[in-house]
Amino acid sequence: MVRVRRNVLHLPPGDPTLYWYGRAIEIMQTxxxxxxxxxxxLAAVHDYDPNDDPFAxxxxxxxxAQIQAQFxxxxxxxxxxxxxxxxxxxxxxxxxxxxxxxxxGGPQGWALPYWNYSTDLDARLLPTPFRSPxxxxxxxxxxxxxxxxxxxxxxxxxxxxxxxxxxxxxxxTIFSDxxxxxxxxxxxxxxxxxxxxxxxxxxxxNAMHDAIGGQTGWMGDLRxxxxxxIFWLHHANIDRLxxxxxxxxxxxxxxxxxxxxxxxxxxxxxxxxxxxVLHSADVVDTTALDYRYxxxxxxxxxxxxxxxxxxxxxxxxxxxxxxxxxxxVGATQDSFQVENSTTHVHVPTPLQASVRQRRANFxxxxxxxxxxxxxxxxxxxxLQVENITASGRANSYEVYVNVPPGADPEQHPELRAxxxxxxGVAEASRATDQHAGxxxxxRLDITDMYHTLSAQxxxxxxxxxxxxxxxxxxxxxxxxxxxxxxxxx
Ligand code: C2O
Numbered sequence: 358m359v360r361v362r363r364n365v366l367h368l369p370p371g372d373p374t375l376y377w378y379g380r381a382i383e384i385m386q387t388x389x390x391x392x393x394x395x396x397x398x399l400a401a402v403h404d405y406d407p408n409d410d411p412f413a414x415x416x417x418x419x420x421x422a423q424i425q426a427q428f429x430x431x432x433x434x435x436x437x438x439x440x441x442x443x444x445x446x447x448x449x450x451x452x453x454x455x456x457x458x459x460x461x462g463g464p465q466g467w468a469l470p471y472w473n474y475s476t477d478l479d480a481r482l483l484p485t486p487f488r489s490p491x492x493x494x495x496x497x498x499x500x501x502x503x504x505x506x507x508x509x510x511x512x513x514x515x516x517x518x519x520x521x522x523x524x525x526x527x528x529x530t531i532f533s534d535x536x537x538x539x540x541x542x543x544x545x546x547x548x549x550x551x552x553x554x555x556x557x558x559x560x561x562x563n564a565m566h567d568a569i570g571g572q573t574g575w576m577g578d579l580r581x582x583x584x585x586x587i588f589w590l591h592h593a594n595i596d597r598l599x600x601x602x603x604x605x606x607x608x609x610x611x612x613x614x615x616x617x618x619x620x621x622x623x624x625x626x627x628x629x630x631x632x633x634v635l636h637s638a639d640v641v642d643t644t645a646l647d648y649r650y651x652x653x654x655x656x657x658x659x660x661x662x663x664x665x666x667x668x669x670x671x672x673x674x675x676x677x678x679x680x681x682x683x684x685x686v687g688a689t690q691d692s693f694q695v696e697n698s699t700t701h702v703h704v705p706t707p708l709q710a711s712v713r714q715r716r717a718n719f720x721x722x723x724x725x726x727x728x729x730x731x732x733x734x735x736x737x738x739x740l741q742v743e744n745i746t747a748s749g750r751a752n753s754y755e756v757y758v759n760v761p762p763g764a765d766p767e768q769h770p771e772l773r774a775x776x777x778x779x780x781g782v783a784e785a786s787r788a789t790d791q792h793a794g795x796x797x798x799x800r801l802d803i804t805d806m807y808h809t810l811s812a813q814x815x816x817x818x819x820x821x822x823x824x825x826x827x828x829x830x831x832x833x834x835x836x837x838x839x840x841x842x843x844x845x846x
Contacts, residue, residue, distance in 0.1 A: 360468035381457035393626030400583035435551015441637035471593035506571030538802035563778035683846035736845035744839025746796035
């Protein structure tokens with residue numbers, strides 16, 4: 358039997374899916390944290406910190422250190438495993454909920470709905486069944502948690518357009534790349550707190566975590582996010598968007614290397630308390646996992662776009678894998694802080710002429726000189742914002758390039774380079790076994806904008822000025838940016 362995951366906003370009146378979800382949560386929340394099918398164990402599979410567990414009971418038994426090491430704190434972020442790992446996680450979660458639904462007296466075959474918040478303003482409101490502490494019969498509503506952005510629970514708008522925009526992610530031509538902007542994240546090994554994100558993970562994934570979590574709510578924190586029932590509908594949508602990306606263009610495909618497909622095993626407990634071990638290769642086909650989405654159509658337009666891009670996309674990928682590595686053109690010297698008001702910074706680019714010349718010389722020697730020459734004349738231009746650290750939850754920023762002094766950046770969408778969503782920045786700023794606390798880094802592809810700007814009269818390649826505009830009026834932790842750099846690739 359294939360489960361069909363449906364849009365939560367289009368469930369017909371009287372549809373019992375969310376009723377049974379609530380009943381299942383009630384059952385799962387009564388199970389102790391040592392039970393792998395409990396609500397708390399499942400959230401700890403994502404991430405766990407005993408000091409940050411709102412359900413902690415002093416002196417309670419936790420799973421053994423060995424079980425924790427194998428099954429807890431597993432979420433893959435800033436990595437090409439972000440999508441496959443969360444797909445595995447949803448898959449076992451859905452089965453555990455479905456079994457609890459049956460235990461509660463419900464039907465077989467419960468399927469997790471998804472929340473597609475990107476269609477219009479109404480879709481961006483927190484779905485109604487999640488907003489109120491009580492059901493109409495006054496019983497507790499298990500879909501509600503208080504620890505969210507208050508506007509979300511109030512049924513008001515809480516997420517700006519750029520939190521839910523899909524164009525950046527869905528128009529990426531490659532799934533993964535160590536340097537270039539990509540859809541699914543950079544190649545990594547096991548990566549619990551990765552340092553740089555694929556575009557789908559950045560927006561809408563990270564953006565909506567921050568938006569729903571607000572300044573203190575669970576969704577804004579990796580260690581508590583999965584305690585919020587809306588987490589799972591958010592992730593079903595992200596998982597669906599992976600299918601959308603693959604289907605909207607025949608040139609889009611998943612990584613084919615063993616490093617992604619089969620080298621790294623991930624362990625879970627299933628609904629029968631059995632250990633199952635999955636690799637990315639096991640989850641690339643959702644129908645092999647007995648589920649599919651009711652809608653994977655392309656939100657970015659029907660028309661000709663999907664037909665025109667394949668050739669270009671293939672070329673880009675080939676050109677890159679055989680090409681010259683990205684070269685640094687310039688960077689800021691000292692770290693700086695960005696505040697809760699717009700911050701400007703100048704990026705010197707002393708090497709831009711020599712790098713461009715060297716790439717042109719190199720390209721002239723390439724076998725396919727025409728193609729390579731045009732790549733050298735119009736290199737990919739990458740703006741990197743590196744080693745962003747903060748000691749706590751921090752605001753996110755829009756980054757703009759060369760907004761005229763005194764002008765309002767938001768009036769210049771054509772100068773917007775992209776979004777820095779700082780979901781997870783506190784975790785990434787702490788030194789751990791894997792990382793030295795170097796924070797988050799973002800790679801914004803500004804190729805088109807750069808070439809437009811550089812074609813204008815009076816262009817001075819050394820007058821690159823960035824504006825960091827906070828997304829919300831949060832008084833978050835102070836954010837330090839290690840460096841901003843410009844690369845030609
Ligand atoms: Cu592992 Cu949405 O987070």
